[in-house]
Amino acid sequence: MKMDLAKHALAVFGLTLSLLSIGLPVSAQEEVTAAEASSAEEFAPAALTGDFASAIVIDAQTGQVLLATNADERRQPASMLKMMTELVILDMVDEGGLKMDDVVKVSAHASRMGGSQVYLKHGEEFTLEELLMALTIHSANDAAVALAEHAAGSVEAFVDLMNMKAATLGMEDTVFHSVHGLPPGYGQEPDLTTARDMATLGRALVRHPQALGWASVKNAPFRDGKFILTNPNKLVGKYRGLDGIKTGFTAPAGFCVTASAVQKGKRLISVVMGCHTDDDRATETTRLLTYGFNAYKEVTVVPAAGTPTEAMVGIKGGKVSEAALNFGSELKVMIPRNLEERIVVETEVPENVDAPLPAGAEVGEAVVKLGDVELGRVPLVLAETVEKGNWWHRLLNKK
Numbered sequence: 001m002k003m004d005l006a007k008h009a010l011a012v013f014g015l016t017l018s019l020l021s022i023g024l025p026v027s028a029q030e031e032v033t034a035a036e037a038s039s040a041e042e043f044a045p046a047a048l049t050g051d052f053a054s055a056i057v058i059d060a061q062t063g064q065v066l067l068a069t070n071a072d073e074r075r076q077p078a079s080m081l082k083m084m085t086e087l088v089i090l091d092m093v094d095e096g097g098l099k100m101d102d103v104v105k106v107s108a109h110a111s112r113m114g115g116s117q118v119y120l121k122h123g124e125e126f127t128l129e130e131l132l133m134a135l136t137i138h139s140a141n142d143a144a145v146a147l148a149e150h151a152a153g154s155v156e157a158f159v160d161l162m163n164m165k166a167a168t169l170g171m172e173d174t175v176f177h178s179v180h181g182l183p184p185g186y187g188q189e190p191d192l193t194t195a196r197d198m199a200t201l202g203r204a205l206v207r208h209p210q211a212l213g214w215a216s217v218k219n220a221p222f223r224d225g226k227f228i229l230t231n232p233n234k235l236v237g238k239y240r241g242l243d244g245i246k247t248g249f250t251a252p253a254g255f256c257v258t259a260s261a262v263q264k265g266k267r268l269i270s271v272v273m274g275c276h277t278d279d280d281r282a283t284e285t286t287r288l289l290t291y292g293f294n295a296y297k298e299v300t301v302v303p304a305a306g307t308p309t310e311a312m313v314g315i316k317g318g319k320v321s322e323a324a325l326n327f328g329s330e331l332k333v334m335i336p337r338n339l340e341e342r343i344v345v346e347t348e349v350p351e352n353v354d355a356p357l358p359a360g361a362e363v364g365e366a367v368v369k370l371g372d373v374e375l376g377r378v379p380l381v382l383a384e385t386v387e388k389g390n391w392w393h394r395l396l397n398k399k
Contacts (some may be wrong), residue, residue: 025117026061044373048291050284053274057292059334060203060260062376064333066292069247071196074173075273078248080256081115081137081181081191083201086136089128089147090208091165110145111154115182117142118222118229134222136214138229138246141180148179155179155309159334169204171197183250190252195271202245212260215244232256233281239289245269255281259290259380266334268292270296276352291337292334299340301368302331302378307387311347311380313363319389325363328379335366335375344369351378356388362380 016124045068048055054070065071076258092098100110103125109373111122120126120142126134128150134143148158157372162176172195184190205211218236220229232247241261247258254274261268270288275281307327335343350362357363364380 002095018370020304026200029156035319046291046295048288048300050287051277051280052160052272053276053283055209055270055272055284055288056195056199057198057268057270057288058203061271062333063200063203064334064375065196066268066296067288068196071199072173073273074192074194076183076190076194076250076253077181077198077273078250078253079181080246080248080258080271081176081193082135082139082144083198083246083258084165084176085144085147085158085179086132086211087201087205087208088158088161088165089132089151090205091120092151092213093128094208098128100132102150103133103223104128104146104150104312106142106146107149110142113142113180115180116225116232118307125314128353130222132210132388133199133214133220134229135293136221136246137220137231137345139232141182141220145181145273156356166197166201169200171200173197176266181209181234181248181250181253183252194271198258198271198273199269202271205245206260206267206269211245212243215246215260217241219221222375233259234278234279235259235285237284240368241354242289247375255286257281259285261293263293266293266298268367294336295336297337297340298332298334299343300332301343301345301376302327305329308365309347309380311349311364311366313380313382314352315386316352316354316384317388320385324383325380326383328360328362330380332366333376334371342370343375349378353386355386357382357386359383359385363385 023366044063054073056071056203057067093190105126106120106122108122111120116139118138118140131147134140148155152158152161159176160178166174174197176191177189178191181191216236218231222229237240243264244260245258256273258271263268268289270285272284275284276390305328309325311321311325313325346367353363359382361382362379365377366380367377368375
């Protein structure tokens, strides 16, 4: 059903809900509206300088941006691109198109890949899981090609799948031309992306437990222990809570890493691109993650699905003229510390909806803001079933 949404700011309600959620006192005189909040710049994501060309830190649960520096600058991702190779394969496994114990036969093309590799030989056979481990732990380019050919028939077909997945995830500034991230050869085009898009990709990948399991491994045996897979991410085992995700390096890209870490139950994802050295990459990542974990605080705005709101929606053709709304899900947001009282909730609901509708039907959204900066959204749903009225109800409740 298409509805023209009329936006209604419920500033007092929004503040009241927020303060109740975080356990602070509420007074009728303590109204804070979006207009009273300072400019958007005051609440915009932080921007730090460092030995990187671009960087970002996001909340993995909501995608909320906590820090961004040149986050939309397009750059080559190097081997961070392999996160998409892995994601496409893992999604195919989840959907039943592939199995972890599938036997993958190495082609001549895969055996000739340079750079980081596990020295696959033409005609060798490995399980899909073994090659995924080589891809994720050792960043093996030959494994990436072998997996792509097995999954899609050719590298070119697999790259199409990667770009389709990027579009689905909203990675608007990304284009892939390879499955490994090596610099383009003669007549080839470079892979291009942004720190923001890599964070989006990382957020999708960490939903796969296997991905984090492999990314947090320092070393693992390959070929029955005749070869040892080595993780190039020197932060694994050294930074508290860090469990991935993927490093990258080429001369055009510089040193890059998409990292994931959990502290006090909160997962953050950071990306740095264009660092000068491996040490710089590690140092800047620890700076960004530490900043995010300490400068921001998680605040519960909606404690649970079904929490009542003070918002109402008009009913057309029903037994009643308006109906109460509940929040459709819980919502937690990350905000700069000591700014809890500045949160405002705005509702976006239509002027009216047509009866009948069941309880729980989604009819709008609540938008959580800090100043002009949107922190998150949550559905607004009908608190009770709305029944269709008879001619007398329809006459009385005509909209």
